[in-house]
Amino acid sequence: MPGNPQFGMFIRSMREEKKKRDPAYSLRKFAEAAGISATFMSKVENGEFDPPAPDKIKKMAELLEVNSDELLAMAGKVDPDLSGIIRDQPRAMADFLRTARDLNLGRKEIEALTDKLRAERCLDPSEE
Amino acid sequence: MRVPYLHKADIEAAANELLMSYHYKFGMEEAPPVPVEEILESLLGLALEFDDLDALLNKKGVLGATWVNERRVVINEMLDPTEDPSVEGRYRFTLAHELGHWQLHRHLSFGEDGQTILCRSKSKKDPMEWQADCFAGYLLMPKKDVIRSWEEVFGTHDPYDASEELYNMQSRFDEAGEASEEGLVVDLARDLAEVFQVSGLAMQIRLVDMGLLKLR
Numbered sequence: 001m002p003g004n005p006q007f008g009m010f011i012r013s014m015r016e017e018k019k020k021r022d023p024a025y026s027l028r029k030f031a032e033a034a035g036i037s038a039t040f041m042s043k044v045e046n047g048e049f050d051p052p053a054p055d056k057i058k059k060m061a062e063l064l065e066v067n068s069d070e071l072l073a074m075a076g077k078v079d080p081d082l083s084g085i086i087r088d089q090p091r092a093m094a095d096f097l098r099t100a101r102d103l104n105l106g107r108k109e110i111e112a113l114t115d116k117l118r119a120e121r122c123l124d125p126s127e128e
Numbered sequence: 129m130r131v132p133y134l135h136k137a138d139i140e141a142a143a144n145e146l147l148m149s150y151h152y153k154f155g156m157e158e159a160p161p162v163p164v165e166e167i168l169e170s171l172l173g174l175a176l177e178f179d180d181l182d183a184l185l186n187k188k189g190v191l192g193a194t195w196v197n198e199r200r201v202v203i204n205e206m207l208d209p210t211e212d213p214s215v216e217g218r219y220r221f222t223l224a225h226e227l228g229h230w231q232l233h234r235h236l237s238f239g240e241d242g243q244t245i246l247c248r249s250k251s252k253k254d255p256m257e258w259q260a261d262c263f264a265g266y267l268l269m270p271k272k273d274v275i276r277s278w279e280e281v282f283g284t285h286d287p288y289d290a291s292e293e294l295y296n297m298q299s300r301f302d303e304a305g306e307a308s309e310e311g312l313v314v315d316l317a318r319d320l321a322e323v324f325q326v327s328g329l330a331m332q333i334r335l336v337d338m339g340l341l342k343l344r
Contacts, residue, residue, distance in 0.1 A: 012175075016173075016175070019169050019170050019173075020170060020173055021170075022170070023154055023156075023163065023165075023166035023169070023170040025169075025170075026165045026166055026169045026170065026176070027165070027169065027176045027177070027178075028165055028209075028210060029165075031210060032210060037208060037210040037211045038178055038208050038209075038210045038211075039178040039179075039205045039208040039210070039211055042176075042177045042178040042179065043178075043179070045177075046177065046179075
């Protein structure tokens with residue numbers, strides 16, 4: 001396995017920060033909570049092994065209190081629910097995303113659009 | 129390198145002190161099993177890893193190693209209890225042994241190379257290894273907890289004479305013609321070992337040391 005040192009180092013530094021205050025972030029407890037073995041976890045952190053499957057990464061994001069989509073992206077993955085969303089509306093949704101890309105919409109602009117849509121439909125504000 | 133002589137009582141005091149610091153900082157219940165990983169990772173802030181130590185150090189039979197300068201402890205992946213629950217006792221003893229090196233030996237000077245590695249292997253039995261093993265026994269099986277568990281099992285602190293049980297066990301083994309590498313462990317040590325999550329043999333050695341178990 002080629003490994004992903006950037007992902008591994010990020011996870012380790014976040015976990016080490018938390019473990020100083022909370023023993024639940026020990027290598028073993030963290031690995032078990034994410035659903036992988038301690039050796040696997042250790043080697044992912046070392047950049048020796050590739051990051052695990054998306055559901056395990058989402059669990060890690062939850063434990064480390066970081067955004068799961070960003071953590072997935074760092075691992076070179078996307079949340080499987082996103083491909084489902086595109087499959088359900090293949091033409092319209094793909095067109096929507098490509099248009100956003102072609103217009104070079106920045107993060108701020110996309111967030112503003114999302115917030116506007118949410119407000120119009122009276123949805124809860126974004127999690128962030 | 130000269131390793132200072134340490135009395136058993138000093139080593140026991142060092143182990144108890146470490147355990148007390150953990151409970152002082154993190155609270156948690158003071159019942160066995162001793163939270164040995166949490167002591168290493170959260171209290172001392174050392175990094176814990178699992179790896180193929182034989183390949184890493186190009187040496188066979190290394191169970192654990194501590195890189196003092198890097199504040200890093202690496203355990204042989206053969207001892208990962210999340211992959212093989214049967215190694216739990218040996219894993220915990222190895223961690224506690226490395227903690228012993230950390231507490232007792234990290235300040236000793238080890239020559240010029242600047243990289244200090246302390247290992248635990250089956251074969252080596254120099255004074256430093258003996259001290260770390262001794263520390264591990266005290267840390268994983270604190271006297272007061274052993275006495276409490278003993279009383280819960282027996283309702284007394286009288287010692288138990290297991291010489292006959294051991295003799296019978298020995299003769300069964302001899303008949304079967306098997307030599308036991310781990311040594312023979314009496315039932316009682318095996319039962320208490322589960323409470324402390326150590327190997328039966330480690331528990332038996334501790335009980336004999338405390339005078340609670342007589343084997344001859």
